Amino acid sequence: MTAPAMLSGDLARRVIDPHAYAEWDGLLDTFDQIRAATPVARVQPDTPGLFDPFWLVTRYDDVMRISKDNAAFLNNPRPVVFSFNQAIEFSRAATGSNMLVDSLVVFDAPIHPKYRKLTQEWFMPRNLAKLEGELRTLAAATVDRMIAQGPEVDFVKEVSGPYPLRVVMQILGVPPEDEFRMQMLTQQLFGGQDKDLSGTGMDQMTPEQVVQIVAGAVKTFEDYFAGIAEDRRKHPTDDVASVIANATVDGEPLPPRDMAGYYIIVATAGHDTTSASTAGAMQALARDPEQYARVRADRSLLPGIVEEAIRWTSPVQHFMRTAAEDCEIGGQKIAKGDWLMINYVAANHDPAQFPDPRRFDAARSPNRHLAFGAGAHQCLGLHLARLEMKILFEAILDRVAAVEPAGEAARASSTFVGGLKTLPLKVTPA
Template sequence: MVASDPAVLPTALAKAVIDPHSYAEWDGLLDTFDHIRASTPVAKIMPEEEGLFEPFWLITGYDDVMRISKDNATFLNNPRPVVFSFNQAIEFSRAATGSNMLVDSLVVFDAPIHPKYRKLTQEWFMPRNLGRLEDEIRALAHRTVDRMIEAGPEVDFVKEVAGPFPLRVVMQILGVPPEDEPRMQMLTQQLFGGQDKDLSGSGMDNMTPEQVVQLVAGAVKTFEDYFATLAEDRRVNPTEDVASVIANATVDGKPLPPRDMAGYYIIVATAGHDTTSASTAGAMMALANDPEQFAKVKADRSLLPGIVEEAIRWTSPVQHFMRTAAEDVEMGGQSIKAGDWMMINYVAANHDPAQFDDPRRFDAGRSPNRHLAFGAGAHQCLGLHLARLEMRILFEALLDRIESVEPAGEARRATSTFVGGLKSLPLRITASTEAA
C-alpha cells in the first residue's frame, strides 16, 4: 500500500497517533481522533522512514474496537508486539529475552495458554472474594484523606492521593512491604511512563526509542529480581495473598516458567495501580472543575458508581493495544490481510460520538456507559472489580471529609502512548468542619 492510497493517513496525522507528546495534549489528541474517525475509521499508518516501525491499521470506531476485542480467535495478541513498538525496540527485546516483548504477561498470551493462566487468579479478583478486603481498603482510604487534609489546603492530588492509595492497595494484595512501595512506584513509572521525562526520572524530553527501551528493560530486570525473591519466600511461607497464588501455581501439572511467573507479578503490580491512579485523578479533576456535579454527588452517594464508571471511560488509562489479524477480514471498508498489525485505540473508541453522546463531557449520569477502558472478551481487565471498589471507597472517604474543591494550577498529563493520565493535579481543598 502506497502513500497515495486514501486509506493511508497523511504524515502529520500518523505522527500524532504515535507521538507520546500528543497524548499529553488531550483536547488536541481528541480532535485528531475525531477527524480520523470521521474520514477514515480504519486507516493505515506507514512509517515516515522505511524500517522505523511495521505498518499497522489504526482502528478508531467504537464498534470496530469492540468487535476486535471480543474476537480473540481472529485478532491475536501474538506473534507481534501487543503494544506499539519501533523496530529498534523489538530487536532489542528479542536480543535480550528472545521475545518481541520485554515482559511476557497475561496481555501477551493467546489461547490455549491465556485462559489457563488467567484462571489461576481470576477467582481471587472476583467481588465475593474482594469483599473481605473492604474494611482494610476503607481504613487506608481514610488515612490517605487525613494526610491530604494535613498537607492542604493546596495539594497535588496525584502525589498525595491518586498515586499512593491504589499503590498501597495492590502492594498489600501482593504482600509487598510498605518500605518497598517507593521503589515499586518508580519502577512502574519507568515501565509505563518511560517516554515522559518526569516519570522516567531521565529528565530527557525527547528520548530515542533505543533510550526508552533500555530504560524500560532496566525496570523490568529489577522487577524480575524482586519478584523472584518474593516468589521463593511464598513457596516456603505461603500466605493468602496473590503472590502466594502465583508462586505456587501449576499449569498442566507444572510450575509456571520463571519468565511467565515474573510477567504475572509485574502485570498485577503495575497495571493494578497505575491505571486506577489515572482514573481517580481524572474523576477528581472533573469534580473540581464542576462544583455543581461535586455538590450533587456529595449529597447523593448513589451517584458514585456513575462517577467511577464515567471517570474510567473519560480518562481511558490504557490508551491502546495492538492485535495481529489471523485471517483476511473486512473492516470499515478496508481489506485487512492475515498477518497485518492493528492498533485498537481505546481513547478514540471511548470518545466515539456514535456510542457516547457529547463524549468529551464528564457525565456521572451517563447511561448506558458501555466503555472499552477495561477491554472486552477474554482479555478484559482482570482487576476491573478491584479498581471499581477502590475508587468507590476512596471517593466515599473524600466526600465525607471535603466541603469543596477547586483547581489550584494547571493539571499536566503524562507523555505516553500506552498507559497515560494525569501526572500532576494541583487542587485547593476545603475540609468539612463537620468531619470527624
C-alpha cells in the first residue's frame, strides 16, 4: 500500500475544467503525466466545499475493473457525473435526488437490470436489421446534401450532427420539425459548458445557475415525451418509444419520472455520442488521405475505422462511481463511500493497452476500448451506433473520392460528453 497520491492546484483544475477538454492534445498530455506518476490519485478542491474530493482513475486495467464490478462500485448514491456541491444541492432540492434525471445511467441493481431488459432486445442487431433500409436512405440523402453544399463544408453541421439526430428522433417518434428543439435541449444538457453550443451564456454562470438552466431543459424534455408516451399508449407502433410507453416492471407501469428519464437518455446520449465519433473518424481520414484511399478500395477495413473512431474520440469522457466497500485500486486504499472518476479518455489512451494511442489506426487489433463502458452498464445503443456509422461511411466512400482539411477543427468544452463542434472539410465528389 502506498501513501495517498494527491492532486491539487493546476493538475486538479485541468481534470475538471471543461475548457481543458477542448484542448485535446494538452488534455492527453495531462493524463499521460498523471497516469505515469499517480494512476489513482485523490483530487482535492482549491476552494473548500467547492466539490467533494474524489479518486481519479486513469489506467485502463483499473477503469475496466471498476466498470465491470457493479456490486463494489455503485452508480448511486452520489452523482454519476462530476458535479459541484452547489449543483448537487440544487438538484436535491428540486427533485429529491442527487441527479436531475433518473435513468438507466444512474440506477443500480436490482432496479437497473429490470429497466435495461425493457429495451435491450429492441437494440440487438437482429432487431436493428429492420432499420437498415431507412438508414441507407437517410445516409445517402445526407451525403447528397453535403456534396451539394461543397466543395467546402462543416462536416459537423452538415453530416455528423443531423444524421444520428434524425435516426434517434425517428425511433422515438419525434417529427423532423422538432429536431432542432431536441438538439438545443441536448446541448444545454451536455454542452452547457461551451458557449457556442449552449446558446445561453452558461459558460459564464455559477454552477447553481447552470443547473437551473439544465433543470429547465429537463422539464421541457419531460413535458415533450409525456406527450409522445400518451400517443404511443393509444397508438403503439414497433418503435422504441412504444416499448417505453407501454413497459411494466413487476407488473406496474414505469413511474412518470423514470419513464421521462428513459426517453431523455435515449434521446440525448443516442445522437451526441455517435455524432462525436463520426466527426472524429472523418477528421482522422481527412488528415491521412492514404488511409482514406485504402478504406475506399477495401471496405473490409470499415469496421476498424468505426471502432477506432469510437476509441480515439471517447465521446463519453467520464463517469463517477461510489465505493460500496473498502478496497484497493492501484495501490491506493479506497474507503467505503469514496467517490471515483473513471476517466475513459485517459483509459482509452493508456499506452499499456493501446500502443501509440494517439495514432488513428483502422487496423488496430485488439481494440477492446472502453468508450461504450463495460459490464452491466455497457452502452445500450452500441449496436445502433456502429450500424449508423458503418452505413454512413459506406455512403461517403461511394460518393466522395477524396477529403481534406479546410480549416481548423474545434472541440467542445465539456467534461462529460465531448467531441468536435466544427470540422471544416473540402470534399471531392467521386
